[in-house]
Amino acid sequence: AVTIGVLGLQGGHAEHAHSLLNVARSHALPPDVQLSVRDVRKPEHIADPSLDALIIPGGESTSMAIIAESMGLMQPLRDFVNLHKKPAWGTCAGLIMLANHATHTKQHGQSTIGGLSVTVDRNAFGSQRDSFVCDLAPPPFSAPSSSASSASPSATVPASAPPTTTPTPFPGIFIRAPLVSSIDAPSVLTLCTVSHKGHQGPVAVRQDHILGTAFHPELTQDTRWHEYFVNMVVEAKRAAAAGQGGSGSG
Ligand code: GLN
Secondary structure, rough: EEEEEEEEOOHHHHHHHHHHHHHHHHHHHHOOOOEEEEEEOOHHHHHOOOOOOOEOOOHHHHHHHHHHHHHHOOHHHHHHHHOOOOOOOEEEEHHHHHEEEEEOOOOOOOOOOOOEEEEEEEEOOOHHHHHHEEEEOOOOOOOOOOOOOOOOOOOOOOOOOOOOOOOEEEEEOOOOEEEEEOOOOOOEEEEEEEEEEEEEEEEEEEEEEEEEEEHHHOOOOOOOHHHHHHHHHHHHHEEEEEEEEEEEEE
């Protein structure tokens, strides 16, 4: 079983929980994976060892940071992401929270969780009325690694082959969204970019266990980004279990 928490301080947390439950109900997950979803609002929720991963929703990152700070959540959040290195996904304001650097934050004394080696430009596309929807590349094909029953070395055909047809675009909803203005480490992968009215750059990035999207997959009926994240969590949990249970040598 994997347990994913959604930070419920402010913004679109209910929508993320809804999307995760849709993934749990679909047949998108490996049959041995059971997904449970939790609301995370208190330091003890974050420190609970049974929490495997966290989604930080969109909303307003200054408000979110102020609430997190006042509730004593900032350090537990930093420990969760950067010390225990559990998977985290930030959407929009959540991406700003996870970025190591963000524009227009310092003057408010806004603190972030950090961990993602990128700089984000807040409100890069303009004001609320400049919000838009556009087609994006879908998340990369990702099948959870079949650890135990690995095929014989002679098998060359993958269990599930990547799609050969052009994938259906993902509906990207941008609401006063940030844009990644610089990638600050080679380990940051750009998963998707946008070009809109003269503004262009990465809008989905991943660095190891951290995923950030500038848009709002939780506001669509398309659960592919949620599936992608759940698979990240499943893989991270398997890798952690293998690390603990393994020989430990080397
Ligand atoms: N503009 C918001 C911020 O800077 C983010 C908007 C969103 O999450 N939809 O925090």
